[in-house]
Every structure is written in structure tokens, then in C-alpha cells.
Amino acid sequence: MNWINIILMVILILLVGELGIFYYFLKYNSNFLKQIQSIRGIQFSTLELGRNAPLFRVFAENGNKVVAKELFKKKNTLLLFISTNCPVCKSFLPHLKKITENYDINFILINHDTLNDDTHIKKALNNELYYIRSSHVSQIYLIHAVPHAILVNTKGKIELSSPLSNINSLFNMLINQEHLIS
Numbered sequence: 001m002n003w004i005n006i007i008l009m010v011i012l013i014l015l016v017g018e019l020g021i022f023y024y025f026l027k028y029n030s031n032f033l034k035q036i037q038s039i040r041g042i043q044f045s046t047l048e049l050g051r052n053a054p055l056f057r058v059f060a061e062n063g064n065k066v067v068a069k070e071l072f073k074k075k076n077t078l079l080l081f082i083s084t085n086c087p088v089c090k091s092f093l094p095h096l097k098k099i100t101e102n103y104d105i106n107f108i109l110i111n112h113d114t115l116n117d118d119t120h121i122k123k124a125l126n127n128e129l130y131y132i133r134s135s136h137v138s139q140i141y142l143i144h145a146v147p148h149a150i151l152v153n154t155k156g157k158i159e160l161s162s163p164l165s166n167i168n169s170l171f172n173m174l175i176n177q178e179h180l181i182s
Contacts (some may be wrong), residue, residue: 046142047161053152054140061122061131066108071130072156077106078174079150081143084113084121088166089147093124095167100128103174112138112146149173 047053055068071077078099082089100107107129111118114133125131141150149170151160164170 053158056137058134066130071106077152079108081110081146081148083146084116084118097126110137
């Protein structure tokens with residue numbers, strides 16, 4: 001009887017050891033996959049052009065409620081995804097007013113960084129655009145690298161989706177939007 005208890009104890013220890021190894025193996029693989037996703041230029045999936053844009057309801061930084069479905073119906077909508085500490089994103093900030101003044105679109109600036117100080121972004125804002133801090137909206141739009149712009153038409157369909165390398169790429173996107181969206 002004593003030997004059976006010893007054998008069962010050894011089996012139990014081996015099973016716990018195997019579970020521990022399995023846990024660390026899964027954890028390592030999960031971290032590895034997250035690192036691959038964060039490499040610039042590699043995306044596992046993106047939203048297809050012509051697909052319905054995901055809908056969301058959030059509060060903007062000024063306290064106003066932003067309902068995507070309502071905004072999409074009114075006029076074409078530009079979603080510009082940024083991050084607080086992104087140097088390329090920071091170079092866009094002085095041009096925000098020019099975009100809102102020269103283009104008849106809803107403009108939603110979405111910062112997926114909800115932790116770092118965004119005072120420099122708030123200083124560049126005007127009343128013609130919506131500023132949202134939400135990692136959730138970035139996730140539902142499958143944004144893996146910033147800056148990234150998505151143009152949604154009045155039917156709620158994605159017309160353009162593009163990572164941006166500089167402000168000129170955004171202006172080119174906006175100039176062409178009138179020709180692409182009916």
C-alpha cells in the first residue's frame with residue numbers, strides 16, 4: 001500500500017511539472033506572436049475595402065458622445081489613427097486645422113495610447129474634429145501600425161485604408177477622396 005502512494009505521488013508531481021512546462025510554452029508563444037504583430041509592415045489581417053466599417057460609440061475627450069453610425073451617414077468620415085509618442089504622428093498635428101478647413105468631411109482623430117500625456121495633441125485640436133483616446137476602436141479596425149488613415153463613405157463602407165508615411169500621403173488620400181467616393 002505504501003508503494004502505491006509513492007507511485008501516485010510521483011505521477012502527480014510529473015503531471016504538475018508537465019502542466020507548468022505547457023503553461024510557459026503557451027505564454028512564450030503568445031509573446032512571440034505579439035512581437036511579430038508589432039513589427040512594422042506585418043499585419044495578420046486588415047479590413048477589406050468596400051466592407052462595412054465597424055461601428056462604435058465612445059466619448060470624445062471634450063465629453064461629447066461620438067456615434068460612428070450617425071457620423072458616417074452625414075458625410076464622408078476620415079479616421080486618423082495615431083499614438084501619443086509617434087514622431088510621424090506628431091508631424092501631422094500642425095496640419096489638422098488645414099484639413100478641417102479645406103475638406104468637407106467628418107474628421108475623427110483616434111489615439112490608441114490611453115496612458116501617456118497627450119497635452120501636445122490637445123493643443124493642436126480645433127472644434128471641427130473629434131478626438132478620441134481608445135485602444136478599443138483601434139482594435140476593431142485592426143490597426144497595428146500608426147499613423148493609419150481610413151476613409152468611410154456615407155453608406156458606412158470603407159473606401160480607403162492606408163498606413164501613412166508622412167503628411168503628404170494623407171493629403172493625397174484626401175485629394176483623391178472626392179473621385180473615389182460616390
